[in-house]
Amino acid sequence: MLAPDHRATIDATLPVVAANATAITGRFYARMLDAHPELRNLFNQGNQASGEQKQALAAAVYAYAQYCDTPDAIEPLLNRIAHKHASLGIAADMYTIVGRHLMAAIGEILGDAVTAEIAEAWDTVYWRFAGELIAREAVLYQDAGITPATFLREYEVIERVAEGGVAVSLRLRPTDDGPAPAFRPGQYVSVQVDLADIGLRQLRQYSLSDAADGQTLRITVKQEAGDDVRPDGLVSMHLARHADIGSRWLVSNPFGDLALDPDADTPVVMISAGVGITPMAAMRRHLSRQQRQGVFVHVAAHGGRHILKRELTPAAHLTDLIVYDAARVEDRLGTDHHHAGRFTLAEHRDTIVRPDADYYLCGPLPFMTAQREALLDLGVPANRVHFEVFGPDLLTATL
Ligand SMILES: Cc1cc2nc3c(=O)[nH]c(=O)nc-3n(C[C@H](O)[C@H](O)[C@H](O)COP(=O)(O)OP(=O)(O)OC[C@H]3O[C@@H](n4cnc5c(N)ncnc54)[C@H](O)[C@@H]3O)c2cc1C
Ligand code: HEM
Known part of the structure; x- marks a missing residue:
């Protein structure tokens, strides 16, 4: 006191x-x-x-x-x-x-x-x-098992997959031949890059986008390309340009408080938008291995911007609800998305709200704020709603 x-x-x-x-x-x-x-x-x-x-x-x-x-x-x-x-x-x-x-x-x-x-x-x-x-x-x-002085470990890129034109997935393996660290689905690592042109090193966090396999970690990085007003994102664009197979990067141990309890058996509802799909993809993969009940809701502009779309193979105990809010003619309703147009959580309440479930949100702040309010309005207790902010958290301190 x-x-x-x-x-x-x-x-x-x-x-x-x-x-x-x-x-x-x-x-x-x-x-x-x-x-x-x-x-x-x-x-x-x-x-x-x-x-x-x-x-x-x-x-x-x-x-x-x-x-x-x-x-x-x-x-x-x-x-x-x-x-x-x-x-x-x-x-x-x-x-x-x-x-x-x-x-x-x-x-x-x-x-x-x-x-x-x-x-x-x-x-x-x-x-x-x-x-x-x-x-x-x-x-x-x-x-x-680390100290602040040893918080970074060297990894090598062993797989690189373009996610449409918007992001790139990088599978990383430790170069010291040791096992990859354990982590809980939802956690992230920091990646450090040397930006010689501006004389700085910079660290950024990337959620692990696949479940643990003991050997590798995978991250999925959205390319923050600049325009007339905004410069290129420093780290995402550096990784997009230089993280080729065989390149080496310093990466932290996984951390993060938005994480599944991997051993629980209660249902999990994942709700994401845009690149916010990354921690949810790891959770979904983990739940499907565990045969645990889950609902996977994802909102993307359209199929060309649907990051990690190729991984959405149906699983018996998982319900998927994919929403394209600006669907293109080539996007197939009923196959690669289930709803076209604006996403309103209450409209899908029968699919989304489950007794005893924990709810995980990840996406832009206004998206998460809206989904959190909608869940609370539908009677979900506040302590069941968890969220990850892809930047300085301007939400937790205000709740
Ligand atoms: C817990 C956590 C998990 C995350 N997980 C992921 C993930 O899985 N995948 C992912 O892609 N990202 C993730 N992020 C976001 C990621 O860490 C980076 O923030 C993101 O990649 C952008 O970093 P950057 O260095 O490319 O851009 P930065 O250089 O940091 O710039 C960010 C934005 O600010 C703009 N900007 C910069 N300077 C100026 C200026 N002077 N004036 C105007 N605009 C400016 C840039 O144009 C850019 O759009 C996560 C973040 C957190 C905190
Ligand atoms: C009581 C002391 C401190 C408080 C209250 C504090 C608070 C915070 C908060 C609220 C954030 C944002 C977390 C988020 O992303 O949501 C943050 C991030 C950070 N803090 Fe601290 N911090 C403290 C001490 C320190 C110290 C000692 C350092 C080291 C010099 C430090 C370095 C950082 C860095 C580098 C970030 C990430 C910044 C970014 O990504 O934009 N902090 N801290």
Whole structure:
């Protein structure tokens, strides 16, 4: 529990911190990355440019300050961040750097309003948050048999499959001839690439898109090609251009809190859109091996954009509902998709809603928010609805 005087100070200052939260976290990143340019390799430059990184940090600190004495409320947030950090090799000593620059940024933005008493209360909240993350990350590293210094392992591409023109699937095998790590369906790895032209290394997360086989891992990377306004995605386009068979890449151990309990026998409902199909493809493969009940709902624009379509072989205990919201004439209704037009979950409630099921969502944020609301409206308990955000999570802290 926060001491009563700290709680009173935090409650009194939360509104002003909230009103200035992204200014504070924006200033924090700027001053920390100026002082430690080597950390630019660690932080996703795309998320820096979009502002999502500072929003995610601000939302997390705000949520933690409010709910740190309600463990059930804060658990999903702590898990999400700890898994992400473990996939990036974050070490305990880095928290001192972050803490120093975060507190300094609060001082710079709020100025004289930050009394010694206020600074002490927020410093206490920061270190409680840090302590909880450090403890969780230590367990994740220990369970994986790695340390932050050894979080990357070299893999070789042994299979490359183009998924229409939109994505590429890469099957990876460790070059040290050891077995591939175990993982739960739904988890992801971080892949590191060297971007010599901009003098940076960058890490990105990719969900494992096939069930574990003990020897290999497979990822499926959507190509984020640029246009007049947006530059090419740094890592996805680098992999699309250079991840040929025989090429070698540094890859983290699998982590991620959106994951099936592989041994349970309750039904699983997977609902995805676009490239959000990747963790669901691993889940679907696992369920079909396990002969466990499942519903697989996927929304794609049309057959040409339906990633991993070739893997949808029917299975007796799995119900598939494939929706093309902009179907082409060559897309065959009843064969490669079951519904053409806009997807409305309630319209398919008889197929989708199952007693005792867990629901997994993955796709763009507005898609997941809509499906989550629709499920709750249909009486599904909130703790049964899980989701994966393919970017800084701007959802968990706001629920
Ligand atoms: C848990 C998790 C799992 C994921 N799983 C998958 C998966 O299975 N498959 C998959 O394909 N992806 C997945 N992702 C997303 C993936 O990690 C990357 O975010 C994605 O590949 C884009 O990275 P990038 O380096 O290519 O693009 P970035 O360089 O990070 O850019 C991202 C976007 O921002 C735009 N952008 C960048 N800078 C600017 C700027 N200055 N101005 C305007 N726009 C800009 C780019 O054009 C691009 O569209 C996952 C993410 C997470 C967090
Ligand atoms: C109490 C301290 C910290 C908090 C509250 C915090 C919070 C967060 C949050 C909310 C995210 C986004 C998670 C997501 O993707 O959903 C994140 C990601 C990240 N954090 Fe932390 N973090 C802390 C400490 C650190 C430290 C010490 C480092 C290392 C210097 C670090 C490096 C990163 C990186 C590199 C990412 C990924 C950024 C991206 O992909 O855009 N964090 N953190």
